[in-house]
Amino acid sequence: MATSKILLSQLRRSSHLSTLYLARVSHLPSYPAPQSHHNLPPRVSPVAPTISRSFSTSPDIVGEYSLPVRAIVSLLDGYHNLSGFPWWITIVTSTVAMRFALLPAVVIHLQKMKTIVELAPKLPSLLRPPMSERSYKDHFIHFEKERKAIGCPSYLWYFAPFLTQVPCLILWVTSIRRMSLDHHPGFDSGGALWFQNLTELPHSALGLIFPFLIAVLHYTNVQISFATSSAMKVDSFLANIFKNSMEFLALPLFFISLSIPQGSLVYWVTNSSLSVIQQLTLKQPAVRAILGLADKDAPTAGAPSVDPPSMQRKIPVQNLSPKELLALSIKFLSRDEKDQAVSFLKLALEKDPEYIKAMVVLGQTLMQKGLLGEASEYLERAISKLSLAGNPTEVKDVDLLILSSQWAGIVYMKQGMKTEGLAHLERIAKLKEPDDPKCKAHYFDGLLLLSSALLDSGRKAEASKFLHAVIAYNPSYNYLLKDIENEER
Numbered sequence: 001m002a003t004s005k006i007l008l009s010q011l012r013r014s015s016h017l018s019t020l021y022l023a024r025v026s027h028l029p030s031y032p033a034p035q036s037h038h039n040l041p042p043r044v045s046p047v048a049p050t051i052s053r054s055f056s057t058s059p060d061i062v063g064e065y066s067l068p069v070r071a072i073v074s075l076l077d078g079y080h081n082l083s084g085f086p087w088w089i090t091i092v093t094s095t096v097a098m099r100f101a102l103l104p105a106v107v108i109h110l111q112k113m114k115t116i117v118e119l120a121p122k123l124p125s126l127l128r129p130p131m132s133e134r135s136y137k138d139h140f141i142h143f144e145k146e147r148k149a150i151g152c153p154s155y156l157w158y159f160a161p162f163l164t165q166v167p168c169l170i171l172w173v174t175s176i177r178r179m180s181l182d183h184h185p186g187f188d189s190g191g192a193l194w195f196q197n198l199t200e201l202p203h204s205a206l207g208l209i210f211p212f213l214i215a216v217l218h219y220t221n222v223q224i225s226f227a228t229s230s231a232m233k234v235d236s237f238l239a240n241i242f243k244n245s246m247e248f249l250a251l252p253l254f255f256i257s258l259s260i261p262q263g264s265l266v267y268w269v270t271n272s273s274l275s276v277i278q279q280l281t282l283k284q285p286a287v288r289a290i291l292g293l294a295d296k297d298a299p300t301a302g303a304p305s306v307d308p309p310s311m312q313r314k315i316p317v318q319n320l321s322p323k324e325l326l327a328l329s330i331k332f333l334s335r336d337e338k339d340q341a342v343s344f345l346k347l348a349l350e351k352d353p354e355y356i357k358a359m360v361v362l363g364q365t366l367m368q369k370g371l372l373g374e375a376s377e378y379l380e381r382a383i384s385k386l387s388l389a390g391n392p393t394e395v396k397d398v399d400l401l402i403l404s405s406q407w408a409g410i411v412y413m414k415q416g417m418k419t420e421g422l423a424h425l426e427r428i429a430k431l432k433e434p435d436d437p438k439c440k441a442h443y444f445d446g447l448l449l450l451s452s453a454l455l456d457s458g459r460k461a462e463a464s465k466f467l468h469a470v471i472a473y474n475p476s477y478n479y480l481l482k483d484i485e486n487e488e489r
Helices: 002-015 017-024 059-063 067-083 087-122 136-149 155-162 165-181 206-227 230-234 236-248 250-257 262-282 285-290 322-334 338-351 356-368 372-386 395-414 418-430 437-456 460-473 475-488
Strands: none
Touching: 067 087, 067 165, 087 155, 087 165, 087 262, 087 437, 155 165, 165 262, 206 236, 206 250, 206 262, 236 250, 262 285, 322 338, 322 356, 338 356, 356 372, 356 395, 372 395, 395 418, 395 437, 418 437, 437 460, 460 475
16 A cells, blocks of 8 residues: 555656646746747746756857867766766766876876986076176077987976966866856756755855865875975975965965865865875886886886885895995985995995996095095096096096096195196096087086186186186186186286
8 A cells, every 4th residue: 555655656746747846946036037029929938047957958058158168068968978977976087087188298298307307407507697798599599509419308398287287177177167157957966975066165064175175185285296306406495485385375275165166176176186196106116117207326126225224125235236335325425424325335346446436436425524635545546547548438437537537636626736636637628528418517517627726826828718618518607707807907
């Protein structure tokens, strides 16, 4: 009997559809019938817009959107109808699909930026130095010539996200926002839990969840972005100012979110969460290696571990090869732990007394510790071995000779032995200008040191000659030539 009553009740409900409509929209205001033209027959008052949208998108409303927004709205409508998902799941999954579609552009941009960061120190300044003899145009042409010569990508890659990723993200959020504000069909009941109505603004205590998540995710993204940012190493003061301003932005975002429809907030939380996941994933060494983003000095998967003893997996230092000991010493030098680095470098030379690179690095480290006498011994050994059969021809050997001569010259100058110091620096000037960009940069650094030493010895004409060569390579040193000319006056 109870079952038959329920069936009869359902039958009555389906036979009185207009009653159901009135029950569903009883809370909506009435809409007056439009005035008919005096030459036309009267028209029946239309159904309220909100009711008509329960079944299909109004062509008039969609027509008001711009073409890109119309395309996204149509795409989301098609996906929603095809999948049968509730609107909130449609928004989440479509956002995930959009971010996956943009991932190749993100990876290409990161690859270009990695190359720029590696090669930028070898380039002259992008901006024309003060008092430069070159015009702005000539300086830019010189910069572009040097950039192309070493294979550095264009600096315009800095702005690539604003031409690819940012427009897509803005278009997506704009489309979902318009759908929420215009009470798109199904949005009024397309949510879940506390956000059932995607057209409403956040309300009640539970309504604060989305704004809170948006603020927290923004703050988290900032922390991850700046954790290993190269900007922090280049100019930490300006980077910290920018970082602090971005952190502070989390608070305004919380209050802004309170005035945004919940449909847009679903997109915002999803997109911010994906940004956190993407950043954390792209920081993993294995992922970076697969995508071609691994640092040149990063250890490969098959290489033995050279982590400090505090790491779980410990390898006896005596079992490490000279090359591994050098890599370990450089890691300690990056932490300013010179004593530990010196011990590893000496052990490397005990295992391989002919390891020239270890001699050069050890000599530089001892010089930084103020042990000038011991430093000169290792640097002289390196120079002697590199010059044994005349000037070297291999790029790496030429580079080591230039570096060891630079530091040997500095060591002797610091000891007041100017003649010996000049002899080492003049050795650099006798070498042929290298073609390798890195080696060339070291070569002109050596000429700059030689110019300074010659000027200090009163040999201004020779100092000016080498300084002119340095300025031709890097015009940012033009001010030094102006100082010499002013002194002569």
